[in-house]
Amino acid sequence: MWNCDWEYENQETLRQWYEEKLAGIRPNSIVRKIICKGCGRDFYTLIETKKYCYYGLCGNRGYQKDLKQRRLEKRQNRVCKGCGKVFTPKRSDAVYCCNACRQRAYRQSVTDKASDQIEHLQ
Ligand SMILES: [Zn+2]
Ligand SMILES: [Zn+2]
Incomplete structure (x- = not known):
């Protein structure tokens, strides 16, 4: 099973897979590159719903940021x-x-x- 912790610790591997996918070596791989909504860093993941590099690290922060932003927009x-x-x-x-x-x-x-x-x- 893939999970957040594994992915976080194995970014090098995932990045390599991603590059191999782009190169056509792994055309069926579901690996993809996302930009973490919390810290803005590139992150490689196999999880379809993923938006943050590491939930415990950026998930909450990103969520709060989103919420704050939305609230600000509403009032401006x-x-x-x-x-x-x-x-x-x-x-x-x-x-x-x-x-x-x-x-x-x-x-x-x-x-x-x-x-x-x-x-x-x-
Ligand atoms: Zn992050
Ligand atoms: Zn008026």
């Missing part, structure tokens, strides 16, 4: 639907930069609906 560069300004939302579902914008937008939508109705009546 949102454009206020009211005034068009870019703002950093305090809540992930915020669409307006401030209460004033939200209220103005709300009033606007009420007015729109009202004028719609008037048009329909005419």
Whole structure:
């Protein structure tokens, strides 16, 4: 059985297999090269789902990094639907930069609906 520990300790062997695969000596080998999401190093693996060089070392770190990144992206560069300004939302579902914008937008939508109705009546 292949496992993380074995692969981690036998990178030289796996790299050789990978090169042999590229050279056509091992066309059926499942060995592949990945870039560890944790440390960014090249890693050679036979495990299909692998994303990190060594889970205990980079798996958690990479996961945390991913999570942090996603959270940051979520909270950045949102454009206020009211005034068009870019703002950093305090809540992930915020669409307006401030209460004033939200209220103005709300009033606007009420007015729109009202004028719609008037048009329909005419
Ligand atoms: Zn790593
Ligand atoms: Zn605004």
